[in-house]
Amino acid sequence: MFKLAESKERLPPNQKVISAILDWGVQHPGITKKLPNLKKSDWRLTVGGDVESPLELDWEAFMNLPQTESVSDFHCVEGWSVLDQRWEGAVFSTLVEKACIKGDAKYAWFDCYDGYTTSLPLEKLMDSDVVIAHRLNGESLPQPLGGPVRLVVPKLYAYKSPMWLKAITFMKGDRLGYWESGIYSNTADPWRDDRYKH
Ligand SMILES: Nc1nc2c(c(=O)[nH]1)N[C@H]1C(S)=C(S)[C@@H](COP(=O)(O)O)O[C@H]1N2
Ligand SMILES: [Mo]
Numbered sequence: 001m002f003k004l005a006e007s008k009e010r011l012p013p014n015q016k017v018i019s020a021i022l023d024w025g026v027q028h029p030g031i032t033k034k035l036p037n038l039k040k041s042d043w044r045l046t047v048g049g050d051v052e053s054p055l056e057l058d059w060e061a062f063m064n065l066p067q068t069e070s071v072s073d074f075h076c077v078e079g080w081s082v083l084d085q086r087w088e089g090a091v092f093s094t095l096v097e098k099a100c101i102k103g104d105a106k107y108a109w110f111d112c113y114d115g116y117t118t119s120l121p122l123e124k125l126m127d128s129d130v131v132i133a134h135r136l137n138g139e140s141l142p143q144p145l146g147g148p149v150r151l152v153v154p155k156l157y158a159y160k161s162p163m164w165l166k167a168i169t170f171m172k173g174d175r176l177g178y179w180e181s182g183i184y185s186n187t188a189d190p191w192r193d194d195r196y197k198h
């Protein structure tokens with residue numbers, strides 16, 4: 001009985017465990033009808049906005065950032081969770097240091113190669129489990145899961161984990177991203193069942 005209580009606490013309210021992350025082909029396809037097809041050699045990540053040193057990283061420069069591995073649970077707003085996903089990539093906070101973000105920047109805006117957008121407060125991005133990921137469970141991140149590179153913010157619902165990452169813009173005030181402009185919550189906290197706008 002004790003064990004059951006423990007495992008229940010691991011899962012946020014109204015979520016069910018499934019065995020693998022559902023990919024773009026299975027879920028709602030977001031705003032594009034076509035999967036962004038990006039070769040690693042063509043992929044670029046730009047970092048700008050409220051920073052002292054804007055960056056444009058190609059694959060080699062991205063791979064030269066300090067690399068890390070982080071195991072976390074993945075929670076989708078549609079009610080499924082996948083436990084113990086092993087992500088590899090750069091810790092988000094290393095990018096913040098490299099770009100020298102200005103003291104008044106409090107949010108980051110994310111643009112993706114499919115046109116998707118989202119935003120996050122800096123304080124949610126500084127945890128060591130927030131990874132700019134290029135590998136999942138020991139393999140290159142599959143394209144339908146956001147490859148070559150996606151951000152992973154495991155403590156929030158997955159719509160705050162932008163796939164096919166293209167650009168990060170630091171900013172003083174917040175803006176609403178693609179889903180957050182509609183019915184979805186901008187705070188997206190699975191532990192508070194925080195799916196929709198209040
Ligand atoms: N670039 C991009 N990122 C995105 C989306 C999208 O449409 N485009 N959808 C979001 C939503 S609504 C969810 S639930 C998750 C789904 O991630 P998955 O396909 O790996 O399960 O990605 C998020 N990131
Ligand atoms: Mo979603």
